[in-house]
Amino acid sequence: MKIDILTLFPNMFNNFLTESIIKRAINNKKVTVNIHNIRDYSKDIHKRVDDYPFGGGEGMVLMPQPIFDAVNDLKKEDSYVILMTPQGIKYNQKKAYELSLKQHLIIICGHYEGFDERIRTLADLELSIGDYILTGGELACQVVTDSIIRLIDGVINKESHLNDSFNNNLLDYPVYTKPVDYKGMKVPDILLSGHHENINKWRYEQSLKRTKERRPDLLGED
Numbered sequence: 001m002k003i004d005i006l007t008l009f010p011n012m013f014n015n016f017l018t019e020s021i022i023k024r025a026i027n028n029k030k031v032t033v034n035i036h037n038i039r040d041y042s043k044d045i046h047k048r049v050d051d052y053p054f055g056g057g058e059g060m061v062l063m064p065q066p067i068f069d070a071v072n073d074l075k076k077e078d079s080y081v082i083l084m085t086p087q088g089i090k091y092n093q094k095k096a097y098e099l100s101l102k103q104h105l106i107i108i109c110g111h112y113e114g115f116d117e118r119i120r121t122l123a124d125l126e127l128s129i130g131d132y133i134l135t136g137g138e139l140a141c142q143v144v145t146d147s148i149i150r151l152i153d154g155v156i157n158k159e160s161h162l163n164d165s166f167n168n169n170l171l172d173y174p175v176y177t178k179p180v181d182y183k184g185m186k187v188p189d190i191l192l193s194g195h196h197e198n199i200n201k202w203r204y205e206q207s208l209k210r211t212k213e214r215r216p217d218l219l220g221e222d
């Protein structure tokens, strides 16, 4: 998979791309991530990318020209264009699976108080990561990119993500490691029993219990 990200703040991606699983996925050529500075596409002599809103009002608005030129430059037949905005549809694990199957993603990070409405026409999908406002789309884009990359074939052990919370609309079951007794808090006996069938049953029941208690909405029960 290839991911092209358009941003006014390329440095915000430095640590994200050079640590842990994302770094390994890039090194192992499971994914290519290119960060593009929107300013580089500006045709303005002062490299301006934003201006005042017509009709007045607070803040600056991202102009269409640099974004249109960047997307048109990067777009191929199999490209899928995503615009990060709090007005988009709410992101979830199902969407992450869908997007992990795409060949090429172009992700536009909105910034400042807003972007020119015409930029929306470039997007196949507008995505929000939740009902709160970030200073820009960069962190939202990293959330989405991270969750997609870990699902690409060969990036992590398939078993690991088959057990993820939200698969089958259930939260994950509780897990424990050594020691068996920590400050009087004991690992449940069943996990030490070696009886795999019973352990799997217990885990499923725990997942269900946890989901009922914490996220009944996932079971359609809220």
Ligand code: ADE
Residues within 6 Å of the ligand: 084, 085, 086, 110, 127, 128, 129, 130, 131, 132, 133, 134, 135, 136, 137, 140
């Ligand atoms: N940009 C600012 N806030 C955002 C959000 N919640 N989701 C996606 N993009 C954003």
